[in-house]
Amino acid sequence: MISNRMNFKRSTxxxxxxxxxxxxxxxxxxQQDAFAQRSQGISITATADKGSDTIMIMGxxxxxxTDVTFRVTSPSGNNVVAIGQISPxxxxxxxxxxxxxxxxxxxxxxxxxxxxxxxxxxxxLNVEVEVIxxxxxxxxxxxxxxxxxxxxxYSEPKxxxxxxxxxxxxxEMGSDMIEITGxxxxxxxxxxxxxxxxxxxxxxxxQVSPALNGEFTSVIxxxxxxxxxxxxxxxxxxxxxxxxxxxxxxxxxKDGLVVPEFGTIAAMILAVAIISxxxxxxxxxxxxxxxx
Numbered sequence: 643m644i645s646n647r648m649n650f651k652r653s654t655x656x657x658x659x660x661x662x663x664x665x666x667x668x669x670x671x672x673q674q675d676a677f678a679q680r681s682q683g684i685s686i687t688a689t690a691d692k693g694s695d696t697i698m699i700m701g702x703x704x705x706x707x708t709d710v711t712f713r714v715t716s717p718s719g720n721n722v723v724a725i726g727q728i729s730p731x732x733x734x735x736x737x738x739x740x741x742x743x744x745x746x747x748x749x750x751x752x753x754x755x756x757x758x759x760x761x762x763x764x765x766x767l768n769v770e771v772e773v774i775x776x777x778x779x780x781x782x783x784x785x786x787x788x789x790x791x792x793x794x795x796y797s798e799p800k801x802x803x804x805x806x807x808x809x810x811x812x813x814e815m816g817s818d819m820i821e822i823t824g825x826x827x828x829x830x831x832x833x834x835x836x837x838x839x840x841x842x843x844x845x846x847x848x849q850v851s852p853a854l855n856g857e858f859t860s861v862i863x864x865x866x867x868x869x870x871x872x873x874x875x876x877x878x879x880x881x882x883x884x885x886x887x888x889x890x891x892x893x894x895x896k897d898g899l900v901v902p903e904f905g906t907i908a909a910m911i912l913a914v915a916i917i918s919x920x921x922x923x924x925x926x927x928x929x930x931x932x933x934x
Contacts, residue, residue: 683703683704683765683787683788683789684701684702684703684704684705684710684755684757684765684766684767684787684788684789685701685702685703685767685785685786685787685788685789686699686700686701686753686755686767686769686785686786686787687699687700687701687769687783687784687785688753688769688770688771688782688783688784689782689783690771690778690781690782691778691781691782692777692778692779692780692781692782693777693778694777694778695740695741695776695777695778696738696739696740696741697738697739697741697753697771697778697782698736698737698738698739699712699736699737699738699739699753699755700734700735700736701734701735701736701755702733702734702735702789703730703733703734703735703757703765704733704789705730705757705765706729706730706731706732706733708757709727709728709729709730709757710727710728710729710730710735710755710756710757711725711726711727711755711756711757712724712725712726712727712728712737712739712753712754712755712756713725713753713754713756714739714751714752714753714754715751715752715754716744716745716747716749716751717747717748717749717750717751718747718749719752721744721747723742723744723745723751724739724742724744724745726739739753741773741776741777741778745773745776746776747773748773748774748775749772749773749774750770750771750772750773750882750883750884751770751771751772751773752768752769752770753768753769753770753771754766754767754768755767755768767786767787767788768786769784769785769786770784770884771784772884772886780806780886784885806826806827806828806881806886806887807824807825807826807827807828807833807879807880807881807886807887807888807889808824808825808826808889809822809823809824809877809879809889809890809891810822810823810824810891811877811891811892811893813893813900814900815900815901816899816900817899817900818863818864818865818898818899818900819861819862819863819864820861820862820863820864820877820893820900821859821860821861821862822835822859822860822861822862822877822879823857823858823859824857824858824859824879824889825856825857825858826852826856826858826881826887827856828852828856828881828882828887829852829854829856831881831882832849832850832851832852832881833849833850833851833852833858833879833880833881834847834848834849834879834880834881835847835848835849835850835860835862835877835878835879836877836878836880837862837875837876837877837878838875838876838878839868839869839871839873839875840871840872840873840874840875841871843868845868845869845875846862846868848860848862862877864895864898864899864900865898865899866898869895869898870898871895872895872896872897873894873895874892874893874894874895875892875893875894875895876890876891876892877890877891877892877893878890
């Protein structure tokens with residue numbers, strides 16, 4: 643009887659140890675799988691100087707197993723004007739693209755980097771560079787990435803291309819009209835203006851053609867059922883699907899009317915002034931009180 647109990651205890655202890663080991667193995671495997679899922683992706687940067695015929699491509703990747711293939715597509719999307727292939731070294735790669743005769747269209751050329759035989763979004767990225775008359779149209783340094791922050795020392799991507807479009811919003815306090823003025827260096831394409839409410843709803847859409855000097859103007863009327871929400875409405879001007887030709891500004895709306903840009907500051911200044919007047923008045927009364 644005692645022997646059976648001891649055997650039962652030994653069996654129970656062995657089973658507990660086995661379960662603990664199995665749990666540790668499972669947790670370790672889960673952690674490894676999670677890390678494997680995070681350790682994926684690719685980053686590419688296209689850099690070029692205005693007026694140059696050379697585009698530098700640099701990037702980082704988690705995978706060193708396969709080559710990185712590049713494809714450059716014309717603005718119309720109908721022609722492939724360049725292809726290239728390079729092997730990553732310690733997760734890094736770079737490639738020089740020369741603008742040639744096949745780059746005859748003016749507009750934004752799409753540079754696609756791929757690192758898998760099977761189409762995989764984690765290893766396929768696009769960047770755009772504008773080319774006019776066979777030369778880079780503006781200083782360009784644009785980055786696209788799906789790498790996790792911290793992997794390979796990667797930092798948040800930034801787009802530092804010269805802006806080709808700018809806008810400004812002007813309105814009087816209590817007005818229901820907003821005047822949008824702007825400037826662009828591309829005259830052949832209309833500018834689309836979109837107004838988005840604080841809740842994300844689109845409340846107004848307009849389209850305007852730039853003048854010969856690149857300037858454009860549009861008047862937006864506030865009020866109505868779509869402008870009921872109080873807060874900052876975002877006005878976005880867009881000429882192409884590109885950072886350099888997308889600009890935004892905000893207008894504060896309350897009860898369907900424009901709120902002055904520095905209304906809060908003005909109210910604070912007024913409040914401080916009132917408090918100062920009260921303090922000076924109180925001090926003056928104390929100073930003229932008779933002394934005994």
